[in-house]
Amino acid sequence: MQAYGDRERLDNLFREELNRYISTHPRSRELYETAAEPLLSGVPMIWMSKWPGPYPIYVEHAKGSHFTDVDGLMYTDFCLGDTGAMSGHAPDPTVKAVQKQIARGSTFMLPTEDAAYNGAMLSERFGLTKWQFTLSATDANRHMLRYSRHVTGRQKIAVHDYCYHGTVDETFAVMDDEGNTVPRRDNVGKPIDLKQTTVVIPFNDLEAAERAFATGEVAAMLMEPALTNIGIVLPDPDYLKGMEELCLKYDVIWILDETHTLSAGVGGMTAKYGLNPDAVVLGKTIGGGVPVGAYGLTNELALRIESSMHLESIDIGGVGGTLAGNALSMAAVRATLEQVLTPKAFEKMEALAELWVKNVQEVIDEYQLPWQVSRIGCRGEYSFRSTAPKNGREAADADDFELQQYLQLHAINRGILMTPFHNMALMSPYTDEEDVAHHHAHFREAVAALYS
Numbered sequence: 001m002q003a004y005g006d007r008e009r010l011d012n013l014f015r016e017e018l019n020r021y022i023s024t025h026p027r028s029r030e031l032y033e034t035a036a037e038p039l040l041s042g043v044p045m046i047w048m049s050k051w052p053g054p055y056p057i058y059v060e061h062a063k064g065s066h067f068t069d070v071d072g073l074m075y076t077d078f079c080l081g082d083t084g085a086m087s088g089h090a091p092d093p094t095v096k097a098v099q100k101q102i103a104r105g106s107t108f109m110l111p112t113e114d115a116a117y118n119g120a121m122l123s124e125r126f127g128l129t130k131w132q133f134t135l136s137a138t139d140a141n142r143h144m145l146r147y148s149r150h151v152t153g154r155q156k157i158a159v160h161d162y163c164y165h166g167t168v169d170e171t172f173a174v175m176d177d178e179g180n181t182v183p184r185r186d187n188v189g190k191p192i193d194l195k196q197t198t199v200v201i202p203f204n205d206l207e208a209a210e211r212a213f214a215t216g217e218v219a220a221m222l223m224e225p226a227l228t229n230i231g232i233v234l235p236d237p238d239y240l241k242g243m244e245e246l247c248l249k250y251d252v253i254w255i256l257d258e259t260h261t262l263s264a265g266v267g268g269m270t271a272k273y274g275l276n277p278d279a280v281v282l283g284k285t286i287g288g289g290v291p292v293g294a295y296g297l298t299n300e301l302a303l304r305i306e307s308s309m310h311l312e313s314i315d316i317g318g319v320g321g322t323l324a325g326n327a328l329s330m331a332a333v334r335a336t337l338e339q340v341l342t343p344k345a346f347e348k349m350e351a352l353a354e355l356w357v358k359n360v361q362e363v364i365d366e367y368q369l370p371w372q373v374s375r376i377g378c379r380g381e382y383s384f385r386s387t388a389p390k391n392g393r394e395a396a397d398a399d400d401f402e403l404q405q406y407l408q409l410h411a412i413n414r415g416i417l418m419t420p421f422h423n424m425a426l427m428s429p430y431t432d433e434e435d436v437a438h439h440h441a442h443f444r445e446a447v448a449a450l451y452s
Protein backbone atom coordinates (compact mmCIF):
# COMPACT_ATOMS: atom_id res chain seq x y z
CA MET A 1 0.00 0.00 0.00
CA GLN A 2 1.03 3.65 -0.42
CA ALA A 3 0.13 5.49 2.75
CA TYR A 4 1.93 8.60 1.53
CA GLY A 5 0.74 10.15 -1.74
CA ASP A 6 3.63 12.26 -3.01
CA ARG A 7 5.96 9.48 -4.16
CA GLU A 8 8.33 11.80 -5.99
CA ARG A 9 8.94 13.79 -2.86
CA LEU A 10 9.39 10.60 -0.86
CA ASP A 11 11.86 9.30 -3.42
CA ASN A 12 13.87 12.54 -3.32
CA LEU A 13 13.90 12.60 0.48
CA PHE A 14 15.04 8.97 0.60
CA ARG A 15 17.86 9.69 -1.87
CA GLU A 16 19.05 12.61 0.25
CA GLU A 17 19.16 10.33 3.29
CA LEU A 18 20.92 7.63 1.29
CA ASN A 19 23.67 10.03 0.19
CA ARG A 20 24.09 11.23 3.74
CA TYR A 21 24.32 7.63 4.97
CA ILE A 22 26.93 6.68 2.38
CA SER A 23 29.09 9.72 3.09
CA THR A 24 29.04 9.18 6.86
CA HIS A 25 29.54 5.39 6.96
CA PRO A 26 32.71 4.68 4.92
CA ARG A 27 34.16 2.10 7.33
CA SER A 28 30.90 0.11 7.46
CA ARG A 29 30.99 0.07 3.68
CA GLU A 30 34.58 -1.26 3.65
CA LEU A 31 33.69 -4.04 6.06
CA TYR A 32 30.59 -4.90 4.06
CA GLU A 33 32.62 -5.12 0.85
CA THR A 34 35.08 -7.49 2.56
CA ALA A 35 32.14 -9.60 3.77
CA ALA A 36 30.58 -9.87 0.30
CA GLU A 37 33.01 -12.66 -0.63
CA PRO A 38 32.68 -15.11 2.29
CA LEU A 39 29.08 -14.40 3.37
CA LEU A 40 25.78 -15.07 1.64
CA SER A 41 24.43 -11.66 0.62
CA GLY A 42 27.41 -10.16 2.48
CA VAL A 43 25.79 -10.59 5.91
CA PRO A 44 25.90 -13.24 8.66
CA MET A 45 22.12 -13.74 8.43
CA ILE A 46 20.30 -12.88 5.25
CA TRP A 47 17.65 -10.62 6.81
CA MET A 48 20.39 -8.18 7.80
CA SER A 49 20.44 -7.13 4.14
CA LYS A 50 16.95 -5.64 4.56
CA TRP A 51 18.08 -2.63 6.61
CA PRO A 52 17.55 0.59 4.66
CA GLY A 53 20.67 1.72 2.83
CA PRO A 54 23.07 -0.21 0.60
CA TYR A 55 24.83 -1.93 3.53
CA PRO A 56 24.20 -2.30 7.26
CA ILE A 57 25.90 -0.41 10.07
CA TYR A 58 28.76 -2.36 11.63
CA VAL A 59 28.78 -2.15 15.42
CA GLU A 60 31.94 -1.37 17.39
CA HIS A 61 30.60 -1.58 20.94
CA ALA A 62 27.40 -1.08 22.94
CA LYS A 63 26.40 -0.27 26.49
CA GLY A 64 22.96 0.35 28.00
CA SER A 65 20.70 2.13 25.50
CA HIS A 66 23.49 3.18 23.14
CA PHE A 67 25.95 1.73 20.68
CA THR A 68 28.83 3.12 18.62
CA ASP A 69 29.55 2.02 15.08
CA VAL A 70 32.87 1.45 13.31
CA ASP A 71 32.73 4.99 11.89
CA GLY A 72 32.69 6.36 15.44
CA LEU A 73 29.03 7.42 15.31
CA MET A 74 26.89 6.96 18.42
CA TYR A 75 23.27 5.77 18.34
CA THR A 76 20.34 5.77 20.71
CA ASP A 77 19.08 2.23 20.32
CA PHE A 78 15.32 1.65 20.31
CA CYS A 79 15.71 -1.56 18.30
CA LEU A 80 17.64 -3.27 21.08
CA GLY A 81 18.29 -6.32 18.94
CA ASP A 82 14.54 -6.63 18.28
CA THR A 83 14.07 -7.46 21.99
CA GLY A 84 17.24 -9.56 22.29
CA ALA A 85 18.75 -6.64 24.21
CA MET A 86 15.62 -5.27 25.91
CA SER A 87 17.70 -5.68 29.08
CA GLY A 88 19.98 -2.96 27.66
CA HIS A 89 23.33 -3.78 26.08
CA ALA A 90 25.93 -5.52 28.23
CA PRO A 91 24.13 -5.01 31.56
CA ASP A 92 26.72 -5.14 34.36
CA PRO A 93 25.13 -7.94 36.44
CA THR A 94 24.82 -10.22 33.39
CA VAL A 95 28.34 -9.46 32.17
CA LYS A 96 29.71 -10.28 35.62
CA ALA A 97 27.77 -13.55 35.88
CA VAL A 98 28.74 -14.63 32.36
CA GLN A 99 32.42 -13.83 32.90
CA LYS A 100 32.39 -15.87 36.09
CA GLN A 101 30.60 -18.84 34.53
CA ILE A 102 32.57 -19.00 31.28
CA ALA A 103 35.76 -19.28 33.30
CA ARG A 104 34.25 -22.29 35.12
CA GLY A 105 32.94 -24.05 32.00
CA SER A 106 29.89 -23.32 29.90
CA THR A 107 28.30 -26.55 28.70
CA PHE A 108 28.25 -30.01 30.30
CA MET A 109 25.03 -31.79 29.35
CA LEU A 110 24.53 -31.66 33.10
CA PRO A 111 22.50 -29.19 35.14
CA THR A 112 23.86 -26.42 37.30
CA GLU A 113 22.12 -24.88 40.29
CA ASP A 114 21.02 -21.83 38.31
CA ALA A 115 18.50 -23.78 36.15
CA ALA A 116 16.16 -24.64 39.03
CA TYR A 117 16.56 -21.16 40.43
CA ASN A 118 15.49 -19.71 37.07
CA GLY A 119 12.57 -22.13 36.83
CA ALA A 120 11.35 -21.02 40.25
CA MET A 121 11.71 -17.33 39.34
CA LEU A 122 9.77 -17.81 36.11
CA SER A 123 7.09 -19.84 37.93
CA GLU A 124 6.59 -16.96 40.30
CA ARG A 125 6.34 -14.46 37.46
CA PHE A 126 4.13 -16.44 35.04
CA GLY A 127 2.24 -18.86 37.31
CA LEU A 128 3.33 -21.91 35.26
CA THR A 129 5.09 -24.52 37.32
CA LYS A 130 7.39 -26.60 35.11
CA TRP A 131 10.11 -25.01 32.95
CA GLN A 132 12.49 -26.11 30.21
CA PHE A 133 15.28 -24.21 28.51
CA THR A 134 16.36 -24.01 24.87
CA LEU A 135 18.71 -21.81 22.87
CA SER A 136 16.04 -19.72 21.15
CA ALA A 137 12.35 -18.90 21.22
CA THR A 138 12.00 -20.61 17.85
CA ASP A 139 13.21 -23.84 19.36
CA ALA A 140 10.92 -23.47 22.38
CA ASN A 141 7.96 -23.04 20.01
CA ARG A 142 8.97 -26.08 17.98
CA HIS A 143 9.18 -28.19 21.12
CA MET A 144 5.78 -27.01 22.29
CA LEU A 145 4.17 -27.89 18.95
CA ARG A 146 5.63 -31.39 19.01
CA TYR A 147 4.47 -31.95 22.58
CA SER A 148 1.01 -30.64 21.74
CA ARG A 149 0.56 -33.04 18.81
CA HIS A 150 1.99 -35.82 20.94
CA VAL A 151 -0.40 -35.46 23.88
CA THR A 152 -3.55 -34.65 21.92
CA GLY A 153 -2.96 -37.07 19.03
CA ARG A 154 -4.05 -34.33 16.62
CA GLN A 155 -2.21 -33.10 13.55
CA LYS A 156 -2.84 -29.41 13.12
CA ILE A 157 -1.88 -26.25 14.89
CA ALA A 158 -3.77 -22.97 14.78
CA VAL A 159 -2.02 -19.62 14.40
CA HIS A 160 -3.03 -16.05 13.67
CA ASP A 161 -2.99 -14.46 10.26
CA TYR A 162 0.36 -12.56 9.92
CA CYS A 163 1.85 -14.10 13.04
CA TYR A 164 5.57 -14.62 13.51
CA HIS A 165 6.99 -17.19 15.94
CA GLY A 166 10.51 -17.66 14.57
CA THR A 167 11.45 -20.12 11.85
CA VAL A 168 8.78 -22.69 12.65
CA ASP A 169 7.56 -24.37 9.43
CA GLU A 170 3.92 -24.72 10.46
CA THR A 171 3.57 -21.00 11.22
CA PHE A 172 4.49 -19.56 7.80
CA ALA A 173 0.89 -19.46 6.64
CA VAL A 174 -1.65 -16.70 6.07
CA MET A 175 -5.30 -16.54 5.03
CA ASP A 176 -6.27 -15.81 1.44
CA ASP A 177 -9.31 -13.66 0.58
CA GLU A 178 -11.61 -16.69 0.91
CA GLY A 179 -10.25 -17.55 4.35
CA ASN A 180 -8.17 -20.53 3.18
CA THR A 181 -4.82 -21.33 4.76
CA VAL A 182 -2.06 -20.65 2.22
CA PRO A 183 1.74 -20.33 2.46
CA ARG A 184 3.05 -16.91 3.30
CA ARG A 185 4.65 -14.98 0.42
CA ASP A 186 8.20 -16.20 -0.32
CA ASN A 187 7.91 -19.06 2.17
CA VAL A 188 11.28 -20.78 1.71
CA GLY A 189 11.37 -24.56 1.27
CA LYS A 190 8.11 -25.49 2.95
CA PRO A 191 8.18 -29.25 3.65
CA ILE A 192 4.54 -30.00 2.80
CA ASP A 193 1.32 -28.22 1.93
CA LEU A 194 0.57 -25.99 4.92
CA LYS A 195 -3.11 -26.95 4.82
CA GLN A 196 -2.07 -30.30 6.26
CA THR A 197 -0.31 -28.80 9.27
CA THR A 198 -1.95 -25.49 9.96
CA VAL A 199 -5.16 -23.57 10.26
CA VAL A 200 -4.95 -19.78 10.18
CA ILE A 201 -7.49 -17.57 11.92
CA PRO A 202 -7.74 -13.78 12.16
CA PHE A 203 -6.71 -12.11 15.42
CA ASN A 204 -9.66 -10.95 17.55
CA ASP A 205 -12.06 -13.44 15.93
CA LEU A 206 -13.37 -15.95 18.47
CA GLU A 207 -15.94 -17.35 16.05
CA ALA A 208 -13.22 -18.30 13.57
CA ALA A 209 -11.25 -19.90 16.42
CA GLU A 210 -14.28 -21.95 17.50
CA ARG A 211 -14.96 -23.09 13.94
CA ALA A 212 -11.34 -24.27 13.67
CA PHE A 213 -11.31 -26.03 17.06
CA ALA A 214 -14.69 -27.71 16.48
CA THR A 215 -13.17 -29.77 13.63
CA GLY A 216 -11.33 -31.77 16.30
CA GLU A 217 -8.12 -31.51 14.27
CA VAL A 218 -6.34 -28.77 16.21
CA ALA A 219 -3.69 -29.78 18.76
CA ALA A 220 -2.55 -26.30 19.79
CA MET A 221 -3.28 -22.62 19.45
CA LEU A 222 0.11 -20.90 19.23
CA MET A 223 -0.26 -17.15 19.58
CA GLU A 224 1.16 -13.92 20.85
CA PRO A 225 -1.32 -12.31 23.28
CA ALA A 226 -0.93 -9.20 21.12
CA LEU A 227 0.56 -9.36 17.64
CA THR A 228 3.91 -7.58 17.53
CA ASN A 229 5.46 -8.66 14.26
CA ILE A 230 3.10 -6.96 11.83
CA GLY A 231 3.01 -3.82 13.88
CA ILE A 232 1.18 -3.97 17.19
CA VAL A 233 -2.33 -5.45 17.17
CA LEU A 234 -3.91 -5.33 20.59
CA PRO A 235 -6.53 -7.83 21.78
CA ASP A 236 -10.16 -6.75 22.22
CA PRO A 237 -11.13 -6.72 25.91
CA ASP A 238 -12.78 -10.19 25.79
CA TYR A 239 -10.46 -11.85 23.28
CA LEU A 240 -7.83 -13.47 25.47
CA LYS A 241 -10.22 -14.81 28.11
CA GLY A 242 -12.51 -15.97 25.31
CA MET A 243 -9.63 -17.86 23.71
CA GLU A 244 -8.72 -19.40 27.07
CA GLU A 245 -12.30 -20.74 27.42
CA LEU A 246 -12.39 -22.09 23.88
CA CYS A 247 -9.07 -23.91 24.29
CA LEU A 248 -10.34 -25.47 27.50
CA LYS A 249 -13.65 -26.49 25.88
CA TYR A 250 -11.96 -28.23 22.92
CA ASP A 251 -8.85 -29.52 24.74
CA VAL A 252 -6.62 -27.39 22.52
CA ILE A 253 -3.21 -26.68 24.10
CA TRP A 254 -3.05 -22.91 24.56
CA ILE A 255 0.52 -21.67 24.01
CA LEU A 256 1.22 -18.00 24.63
CA ASP A 257 4.40 -16.88 22.91
CA GLU A 258 5.53 -14.01 25.14
CA THR A 259 8.93 -13.54 23.48
CA HIS A 260 8.02 -9.96 22.56
CA THR A 261 5.03 -9.24 24.82
CA LEU A 262 7.31 -9.67 27.82
CA SER A 263 7.50 -5.92 27.27
CA ALA A 264 4.20 -5.78 29.22
CA GLY A 265 5.93 -6.52 32.54
CA VAL A 266 7.90 -9.16 34.45
CA GLY A 267 5.17 -11.77 33.90
CA GLY A 268 4.26 -10.59 30.40
CA MET A 269 0.63 -10.27 29.39
CA THR A 270 -0.05 -13.62 31.11
CA ALA A 271 0.39 -12.06 34.53
CA LYS A 272 -0.91 -8.64 33.58
CA TYR A 273 -4.29 -10.01 32.42
CA GLY A 274 -4.51 -12.99 34.78
CA LEU A 275 -4.40 -15.52 31.93
CA ASN A 276 -4.13 -19.29 32.38
CA PRO A 277 -2.35 -20.71 29.33
CA ASP A 278 -1.17 -24.33 29.17
CA ALA A 279 2.26 -23.09 28.16
CA VAL A 280 4.26 -19.89 27.82
CA VAL A 281 7.23 -19.41 25.50
CA LEU A 282 10.04 -16.93 26.18
CA GLY A 283 13.36 -16.08 24.57
CA LYS A 284 15.58 -13.27 23.41
CA THR A 285 16.02 -10.81 26.26
CA ILE A 286 15.86 -13.18 29.25
CA GLY A 287 19.55 -13.97 28.78
CA GLY A 288 20.55 -10.31 28.72
CA GLY A 289 22.21 -10.87 25.33
CA VAL A 290 23.19 -14.53 25.73
CA PRO A 291 21.19 -16.90 23.46
CA VAL A 292 18.47 -18.69 25.40
CA GLY A 293 14.81 -19.64 25.17
CA ALA A 294 12.38 -21.14 27.65
CA TYR A 295 8.96 -22.69 27.93
CA GLY A 296 6.80 -23.12 30.98
CA LEU A 297 4.03 -25.70 31.42
CA THR A 298 1.16 -26.24 33.80
CA ASN A 299 1.48 -29.18 36.17
CA GLU A 300 -1.28 -30.94 34.28
CA LEU A 301 0.38 -30.63 30.87
CA ALA A 302 3.73 -31.59 32.37
CA LEU A 303 2.17 -34.80 33.70
CA ARG A 304 0.61 -35.61 30.33
CA ILE A 305 4.03 -35.22 28.73
CA GLU A 306 6.06 -37.07 31.33
CA SER A 307 3.67 -40.00 31.54
CA SER A 308 3.76 -40.56 27.79
CA MET A 309 7.51 -40.63 27.21
CA HIS A 310 9.99 -43.47 27.54
CA LEU A 311 13.36 -42.90 29.15
CA GLU A 312 15.30 -45.03 26.66
CA SER A 313 14.28 -42.83 23.70
CA ILE A 314 13.99 -39.47 25.45
CA ASP A 315 17.10 -38.11 23.68
CA ILE A 316 15.98 -38.94 20.14
CA GLY A 317 12.24 -38.31 20.33
CA GLY A 318 12.37 -34.87 18.76
CA VAL A 319 12.72 -32.57 21.75
CA GLY A 320 16.29 -31.72 22.52
CA GLY A 321 19.30 -29.54 21.89
CA THR A 322 22.79 -30.49 23.03
CA LEU A 323 23.52 -27.00 24.27
CA ALA A 324 20.04 -26.38 25.69
CA GLY A 325 20.01 -25.43 29.36
CA ASN A 326 23.77 -24.90 29.31
CA ALA A 327 25.47 -23.45 32.36
CA LEU A 328 26.43 -20.19 30.65
CA SER A 329 22.93 -19.29 29.53
CA MET A 330 21.50 -20.30 32.90
CA ALA A 331 23.93 -17.97 34.69
CA ALA A 332 22.95 -15.19 32.29
CA VAL A 333 19.21 -15.72 32.84
CA ARG A 334 19.61 -15.72 36.60
CA ALA A 335 21.49 -12.44 36.68
CA THR A 336 19.25 -10.78 34.07
CA LEU A 337 15.93 -11.69 35.68
CA GLU A 338 17.06 -11.10 39.23
CA GLN A 339 19.02 -7.89 38.77
CA VAL A 340 18.19 -6.27 35.43
CA LEU A 341 14.63 -6.99 34.28
CA THR A 342 13.17 -6.31 37.70
CA PRO A 343 9.66 -5.03 38.52
CA LYS A 344 11.20 -1.63 39.28
CA ALA A 345 12.99 -1.53 35.92
CA PHE A 346 9.75 -2.34 34.11
CA GLU A 347 8.00 0.57 35.87
CA LYS A 348 10.59 2.96 34.52
CA MET A 349 10.62 1.40 31.04
CA GLU A 350 6.84 1.61 30.80
CA ALA A 351 6.78 5.27 31.86
CA LEU A 352 9.32 6.07 29.14
CA ALA A 353 7.26 4.23 26.53
CA GLU A 354 4.24 6.30 27.59
CA LEU A 355 6.28 9.43 27.02
CA TRP A 356 7.47 8.11 23.64
CA VAL A 357 3.85 7.46 22.61
CA LYS A 358 2.76 10.91 23.83
CA ASN A 359 5.49 12.54 21.72
CA VAL A 360 4.58 10.56 18.60
CA GLN A 361 0.90 11.40 19.10
CA GLU A 362 1.79 15.08 19.43
CA VAL A 363 3.42 15.05 15.97
CA ILE A 364 0.53 13.04 14.50
CA ASP A 365 -1.88 15.68 15.84
CA GLU A 366 0.26 18.62 14.75
CA TYR A 367 0.42 17.41 11.14
CA GLN A 368 -3.03 15.77 11.23
CA LEU A 369 -1.51 12.53 9.99
CA PRO A 370 -3.82 9.57 9.33
CA TRP A 371 -1.48 7.52 11.56
CA GLN A 372 -1.91 5.92 14.97
CA VAL A 373 0.34 4.78 17.79
CA SER A 374 -0.01 1.73 20.09
CA ARG A 375 1.86 0.42 23.10
CA ILE A 376 2.47 -2.83 24.99
CA GLY A 377 4.24 -1.94 28.23
CA CYS A 378 7.68 -0.68 27.23
CA ARG A 379 7.14 -1.24 23.48
CA GLY A 380 5.60 1.46 21.27
CA GLU A 381 4.82 1.48 17.56
CA TYR A 382 3.13 3.81 15.09
CA SER A 383 1.41 2.66 11.93
CA PHE A 384 0.16 4.32 8.76
CA ARG A 385 -3.58 4.08 9.46
CA SER A 386 -5.88 6.29 11.47
CA THR A 387 -7.27 3.64 13.85
CA ALA A 388 -5.62 0.77 15.67
CA PRO A 389 -5.70 -2.41 13.53
CA LYS A 390 -7.98 -5.22 14.72
CA ASN A 391 -6.11 -8.04 13.02
CA GLY A 392 -2.97 -8.88 11.09
CA ARG A 393 -4.50 -8.29 7.67
CA GLU A 394 -5.55 -4.74 8.59
CA ALA A 395 -2.06 -4.08 9.95
CA ALA A 396 -0.38 -5.56 6.85
CA ASP A 397 -2.58 -3.50 4.53
CA ALA A 398 -1.36 -0.30 6.21
CA ASP A 399 2.28 -1.06 5.46
CA ASP A 400 4.19 1.30 3.14
CA PHE A 401 7.66 -0.13 2.59
CA GLU A 402 9.27 2.96 1.02
CA LEU A 403 7.82 5.30 3.64
CA GLN A 404 9.09 3.04 6.40
CA GLN A 405 12.56 2.82 4.80
CA TYR A 406 12.73 6.61 4.61
CA LEU A 407 11.76 7.03 8.28
CA GLN A 408 14.24 4.35 9.33
CA LEU A 409 17.10 5.88 7.39
CA HIS A 410 16.23 9.38 8.57
CA ALA A 411 16.44 8.05 12.12
CA ILE A 412 19.78 6.31 11.51
CA ASN A 413 21.23 9.50 10.05
CA ARG A 414 20.17 11.34 13.24
CA GLY A 415 21.79 8.68 15.47
CA ILE A 416 18.70 6.60 16.25
CA LEU A 417 18.10 2.93 15.56
CA MET A 418 14.50 1.75 15.29
CA THR A 419 13.41 -1.89 14.95
CA PRO A 420 13.83 -2.73 11.27
CA PHE A 421 10.81 -3.62 9.12
CA HIS A 422 8.67 -1.77 11.68
CA ASN A 423 8.14 1.65 13.23
CA MET A 424 8.74 0.17 16.65
CA ALA A 425 10.63 1.42 19.69
CA LEU A 426 11.59 -0.50 22.78
CA MET A 427 12.79 0.93 26.12
CA SER A 428 15.48 -0.76 28.21
CA PRO A 429 16.22 -0.21 31.91
CA TYR A 430 18.99 2.15 30.76
CA THR A 431 16.92 4.24 28.35
CA ASP A 432 16.24 7.75 29.64
CA GLU A 433 14.16 10.85 28.85
CA GLU A 434 16.96 12.31 26.78
CA ASP A 435 16.86 9.25 24.53
CA VAL A 436 13.11 9.65 24.10
CA ALA A 437 13.50 13.38 23.34
CA HIS A 438 16.12 12.44 20.73
CA HIS A 439 13.53 10.31 18.93
CA HIS A 440 10.91 13.06 19.22
CA ALA A 441 13.19 15.54 17.46
CA HIS A 442 13.97 13.12 14.61
CA PHE A 443 10.34 12.08 14.15
CA ARG A 444 9.14 15.66 13.98
CA GLU A 445 11.84 16.60 11.49
CA ALA A 446 11.17 13.56 9.29
CA VAL A 447 7.43 14.23 9.24
CA ALA A 448 7.95 17.95 8.61
CA ALA A 449 10.02 17.07 5.54
CA LEU A 450 7.16 14.93 4.24
CA TYR A 451 4.26 17.22 5.03
CA SER A 452 5.40 20.86 5.29
Ligand SMILES: Cc1ncc(COP(=O)(O)O)c(C=O)c1O
Nearest residue numbers: 136137138164165166257259260
Ligand atom coordinates in the same frame (compact mmCIF):
# COMPACT_ATOMS: atom_id res chain seq x y z
C1 LIG B 1 6.89 -13.68 19.00
C2 LIG B 1 8.18 -14.32 18.58
N1 LIG B 1 8.41 -15.60 18.89
C3 LIG B 1 9.54 -16.20 18.55
C4 LIG B 1 10.51 -15.54 17.85
C5 LIG B 1 11.78 -16.24 17.47
O1 LIG B 1 12.84 -15.77 18.19
P1 LIG B 1 14.30 -16.31 17.81
O2 LIG B 1 14.54 -15.86 16.41
O3 LIG B 1 15.19 -15.65 18.80
O4 LIG B 1 14.26 -17.77 17.92
C6 LIG B 1 10.32 -14.21 17.49
C7 LIG B 1 11.33 -13.47 16.72
O5 LIG B 1 11.18 -12.35 16.33
C8 LIG B 1 9.12 -13.59 17.87
O6 LIG B 1 8.87 -12.32 17.55
